[in-house]
Amino acid sequence: MTKTPDCPAKKQRCGGCPLLALPYEEQLRQKQELSDRFLAPFCKPAPILGMETPFHYRNKAIATVAPGPGGKPVCGIYESRTHRVVPVRDCLLQDSRINEVVEAARAAAVRCRLSAFDEDRGTGVLRHFVVRRGVHTGEVSVTVVTPSPFFPGSRDFVRSLRAACPDVTTIVQNINPRRTSAVLGSAEKVLYGKGFIEDELCGLRFSIAARAFYQVNPLQTEKLYAAALDFAGLTGAERVIDAYCGIGTIALAAAGRAKAVLGVELNSEAVRSAQRNARRNEIKNADFLCGDAGELMTRMAEDGEKADLVFFDPPREGASRTFLEALTRLAPPKAVYISCNPETQARDLEYLAHQGYAARRIQPVDMFPHTRHVETVCLLVKSKKGL
Numbered sequence: 001m002t003k004t005p006d007c008p009a010k011k012q013r014c015g016g017c018p019l020l021a022l023p024y025e026e027q028l029r030q031k032q033e034l035s036d037r038f039l040a041p042f043c044k045p046a047p048i049l050g051m052e053t054p055f056h057y058r059n060k061a062i063a064t065v066a067p068g069p070g071g072k073p074v075c076g077i078y079e080s081r082t083h084r085v086v087p088v089r090d091c092l093l094q095d096s097r098i099n100e101v102v103e104a105a106r107a108a109a110v111r112c113r114l115s116a117f118d119e120d121r122g123t124g125v126l127r128h129f130v131v132r133r134g135v136h137t138g139e140v141s142v143t144v145v146t147p148s149p150f151f152p153g154s155r156d157f158v159r160s161l162r163a164a165c166p167d168v169t170t171i172v173q174n175i176n177p178r179r180t181s182a183v184l185g186s187a188e189k190v191l192y193g194k195g196f197i198e199d200e201l202c203g204l205r206f207s208i209a210a211r212a213f214y215q216v217n218p219l220q221t222e223k224l225y226a227a228a229l230d231f232a233g234l235t236g237a238e239r240v241i242d243a244y245c246g247i248g249t250i251a252l253a254a255a256g257r258a259k260a261v262l263g264v265e266l267n268s269e270a271v272r273s274a275q276r277n278a279r280r281n282e283i284k285n286a287d288f289l290c291g292d293a294g295e296l297m298t299r300m301a302e303d304g305e306k307a308d309l310v311f312f313d314p315p316r317e318g319a320s321r322t323f324l325e326a327l328t329r330l331a332p333p334k335a336v337y338i339s340c341n342p343e344t345q346a347r348d349l350e351y352l353a354h355q356g357y358a359a360r361r362i363q364p365v366d367m368f369p370h371t372r373h374v375e376t377v378c379l380l381v382k383s384k385k386g387l
C-alpha cells in the first residue's frame with residue numbers, strides 16, 4: 001500500500017488535494033467507480049492506470065500571492081471554496097524544485113520590497129506566480145501575474161530571482177486586471193529569456209509558451225498518449241486531425257504513424273508553439289491552424305475534405321455541439337476522445353451514439369492523484385449503417 005507522507009499544510013485546509021487522506025489504492029477504486037458510473041453504459045472501462053509514486057508529479061504550480069504578517073507577501077493555495085490563501089511551502093503534488101522556486105520568488109519579492117495584491121482593496125503588485133518546469137530539461141519558467149502593466153522594481157526582481165535560481169530560464173509578466181478566478185490575463189511582457197521553456201515528451205522536444213496548455217503530469221501523459229495512439233491503430237496512410245491540440249503534443253506524437261496530421265487550437269500562442277515544435281522535431285507532415293475546432297471542421301466538411309481519424313481533447317466542459325456536428329459531417333471511420341471529465345464525455349458519447357459512433361474501448365488514467373479528477377480515453381468507431 002502507498003504510504004502517504006504528512007502534508008505540512010494539511011491542518012490549514014488547503015484545497016489543493018481533497019483526497020490526500022485516502023490511501024492511494026482507495027482513490028483509484030473511487031476513480032474507477034466514477035469512470036464506470038458515467039461511461040460503462042457505452043463501453044466497460046479498462047482498469048485505471050495509476051502511478052507507482054503518486055507524489056510531486058505536477059510540473060506546474062499556481063501560487064497565489066497575498067499580504068501576510070507585516071504586509072510581507074506570502075504564497076500559497078486558496079482554502080477550499082474561499083478566497084483565503086493558505087501558505088504552502090512543501091506541496092506534496094508539485095515537483096520539489098518548483099516548491100523551491102516558488103519560495104525563491106517570494107523571497108526575491110520580499111528583498112525587492114514588492115507588495116502583494118490585496119483583493120479587498122485592489123492595491124499591490126503581485127497576484128500570482130505561475131511556475132513551470134520541464135522535468136527532462138530542468139528549464140523553469142516563472143510567470144508573475146500583476147493587476148496592471150505597472151511593475152516597479154521588475155529588473156531587481158529578475159536579477160534577484162535569477163541569482164537564487166539559475167535554472168529559471170525565462171521570466172514573464174502577465175497582466176490580469178480582471179476580478180475573476182481566471183489566473184492569467186491576455187497581455188504579456190517577457191522580462192527575461194525567450195518567453196518559453198522546453199521539455200521532452202514521448203521522445204520529442206516541445207517548447208511551451210507561458211499561456212499555452214501543457215499536461216501537468218508528464219509520466220502519466222505518456223501513458224495517456226500511448227493509450228490514445230494504441231486505440232488509433234494508425235498504419236502510416238491516414239489523414240489525422242488533432243482537435244483542441246494545445247502545443248501539438250498528440251499531433252506530433254502521431255505524425256510518425258500517419259500520412260498527414262492537422263492540429264486545430266484556439267490559443268494562438270499555443271499554435272505558434274506547435275508550429276515551432278514541428279520544426280524543432282523536423283516533422284514535415286504536420287500543420288497547425290488557429291481557430292475554433294468546431295468552426296474549422298465545419299468548413300472542412302463543407303469543402304468536402306476527409307479525415308481518417310480525429311483525436312479530440314476538449315476542456316472540462318466537453319466538446320461543443322458545433323464540434324460534434326462537424327465531426328459527424330466529416331464522418332471519420334474512427335475517433336479518439338480524450339477527456340478530463342467523464343460526465344461531459346458521457347453527454348457527448350450519448351450524442352455521438354445517435355450519429356452512429358459506438359464506443360469500443362475506454363481507458364481511465366489517473367493524471368491527478370489526490371484530487372477527484374480522472375482522465376479517460378475512448379475509442380469511437382463509426383458503424384457501417386451510419387456511413
Ligand SMILES: C[S@@+](CC[C@H](N)C(=O)[O-])C[C@H]1O[C@@H](n2cnc3c(N)ncnc32)[C@H](O)[C@@H]1O
Pocket residue numbers: 212213214215243244245246247248249250264265266267270291292293294313314315
Ligand atoms: C485539455 S487541453 C488539451 C491540449 C492537448 N491535446 C494536450 O494534450 O496537451 C484543451 C485545449 O483546447 C483548447 N481549446 C479550448 N477551446 C477550444 C476551441 N473551441 N477550439 C479549439 N481549441 C480549443 C485550449 O486552449 C487547450 O489548449
